[in-house]
Amino acid sequence: MTNPTFADLGLTKTISTALDQLGITQPTPIQAQAIPPLLSGRDVLGIAQTGTGKTAAFSLPLIQLLTSSPITVKPGQPRALILAPTRELALQISDAIRTFSKGSRLSQSVVVGGVPMGRQVRDVARGIDILIATPGRLLDLISQRHVRLDGCDFLVLDEADRMLDMGFIHDIRKIVALIKKNRQSLLFSATMPAPIQRFADEILHQPVRVDITPETITVDRIEQHVHHVAQNDKRALLTKILGDPALSRVIVFSRTKHGADRIATQLERAGISADAIHGNKSQNARQKALNSFRSGQSRILVATDIAARGIDVDHITHVINFDLPHEPESYVHRIGRTARAGTQGIAISFCDETEYPLLREIEKLTRRTLDLAGGTPPSGPVASIRSARSGKSGGGGRGGRTGSSAGASRGHEGAKRHGAPAGQNPRRPQSSQRRATASR
Template identity: 55%
Template sequence: MTEFSTLGLAAPILRALAEANHTHPTPIQLQAVPPVLAGRDLVGIAQTGTGKTAAFALPILNRLATHPGPARPDKGTVRALILAPTRELAGQILDSVKIYGRHLRLKTALAIGGVSINPQIKALAHGVDVLVATPGRLMDLHNQRAVRLDRVEVLVLDEADQMLDMGFIQTVRRIVGLLPAHRQSLLFSATMPKEIESLAAKMMREPVQVAVNPVAKTADRIDQRVLFVDKAAKTAALVDVLSLESVDRALVFARTKHGADRIVRALDKAGLPAAAIHGNKSQNQRERVLAAFRSGSVRTLVATDIAARGIDVAGISHVVNFDLPNVPESYVHRIGRTARAGAAGVAISLCDAEERPYLKAIENLIRCSIPTVDKRGEVVARAEPFRRDAAAAADASAPTRTKPVRSRSKRRPGSAEGRQAGGVAVAPAKTEQRPAGKAGRERVAAPSAPAAAAPRAGRPAQQGAPTRGKSRSASREPASEAGFASMAFMRPVRRPRPDERASAGRPTR
């Protein structure tokens, strides 16, 4: 097996790797480090958790160590710029850079939003070797002339697809336009949308492309379960799951920021202290929440996928997917937060009817069927794989529900009930009941002539004035001939002109 010592890294970096118990490079590191050391631009397709941070951090540190910069750098200058989509991920990258470069005399800085900008301006005052930043805060610093980007030697875009999803891509384009033309550019992304391909084509020169297969295997020590529940009952089911005595520390994943806040309020109301972490929280709030979660004063942390990037908390006993992810690989990364360092863990997913396709995609990725459990966590059955053909057959065999078509007149007490004719729901004849005190007469609208044209599927052909309403059935199936015949009386009646009424001898209303 290849070791880091064979990659040509500087001795201080190898020493730091050995102290961190990193002896063998991961596949993405093995593919990416040599070309980056050679000065080539690179596009890396890799998921979170594959070791891609070291894949770009190690060769960058090696370059800075072997090619020292000026002893007194100019104000605000940066040699290596690393952009990340979230504050947590940016902080995690900087921590890794400090670990790998602990024996190098390099100056590093972190520029992220949610905290005061003044300490960051001060840190950049005398220039830095490595700056890890989020795009928005970097532009704030540039607008205040606190950072200079015309001296950047290496640019790294990490989680480029997440930047696209979060709306940072235009800001990234502006940042790239401020950099010198002669530089080394590295881009890492889990997926490669067309916008990212276009960005890479414009900012890179003949890049090397490396890729590793997406993470598809879950830890054997993770006990995976799925609980099928109605969407409206998910919160109650989550309370039941978290009320189990075996839950020591739980990480709950929600799809949206507002959804995470709603979950926290519901858990607090149920007597289960919880806290949320997402993009609307300030950095100080995030740090306080993570500190409370690590200490155990808060047993449940509710997070979104993006905010959870960079969270590294030991001792998580349960991961709960309140909302199933629509990207199967995200499921693997979510539940990978538990069962670390040889410990066991539990992953429970709350799945409603709309999320069945997501579950099927997840089971296809991990190549196993997730057991079904009840609210107490006890296994009741194996989860049946979701099949579109089976679902279609079930829908076809289900009884068709129809709704009676409303007539144009208001229903009055004593009117005839709707009738079924030819399998199509129809409304009663347009009948107006008069009280007995008013001669007790009833007038029935006469049916119009039958339609000459063939009816379209599911609707009768109509003549005369257009109807105010539309006849419809819930099943949207073509109606039978008998049905159309019975619906003839529902067509509107053309009212005769006054001269026609006179000739007919009918009294004018």
């Protein structure tokens, strides 16, 4: 089936019509591959990152399955459980389900930390079909006997790799042990490291594997540039780059919470509207920052990797890696936020001398050399290794035009766009295309 419709996937006319009214007419690859087995009752192991449509991939069949067998819900006993690593992602999932299930009688509640527990207790006490939760707060409610999971027929684990990074794996095992064995389960993860694979083997029963790699995102739709810059000069360079109004909606990634706050403060002092979002912020502060960024009131959102997992904002023009991530898979996940729903995007990375090994790991994973936008790579043995590797593959990025980096005739324009001094041309891309991959 080349271009299936949602009806072709087995969704009811009611749901398909509702999607049409929302302007959602064509399933994404993750939806096309995950929805049919879920509707047939199979467990699913999905490898896909944010921006691929995975929330709809599990929420649409879940809504159909729940509405096709309506039962009277019992106080504190949800029929379906969705676990997410962060408050923002849990709220995003809740909003999507509310939109997709409009007109049905399905009830849902969100249980997350950082907010008073009283309202959450009252919500689950009324009886709900779908419970969306972060692991820590859910265990609190379970220990206080406000929630029971023995009647739960469906389990969804979203962003499993991030939950592992955040140390939730033991909490999740406790939660899963409380759910009945003959459930239907789905696990989504942006990457599939060995611990996640082992965990998936534990909780899933003969799952259908759906692997939507980020190849087309990292290679086909995102320009990727690097500035080699000293750590102490990064903030000045950031301010200079963001002085260009063409960078109209930007996420800046910081490795630490403190660093995110400092960057946002520096930008505000320079007259550039910016907000920071990270785990130390209160729920109200994080939601306020997201709403400001989504509405365009704030051009810049400075985020840490964990907090960014819940950011669902379209039309992000640029991603700037102020700090390179320690895990190259996180780089893939970061830059995918500027190429959502088939759009183009630009990713700019700052690399100081100590981060050079991280850059090499990123280029090894994505099988692409980032285009040079400014500065000079470190000299010495490390640079020689990189030069040899680049030379073996032809040197540069993928073939064809790569935005403003596509040749000397547009060098001045490209330098201005990516923050390089006038007259300094980015490196030409490679003549041969090199595909990205989702995991090591």
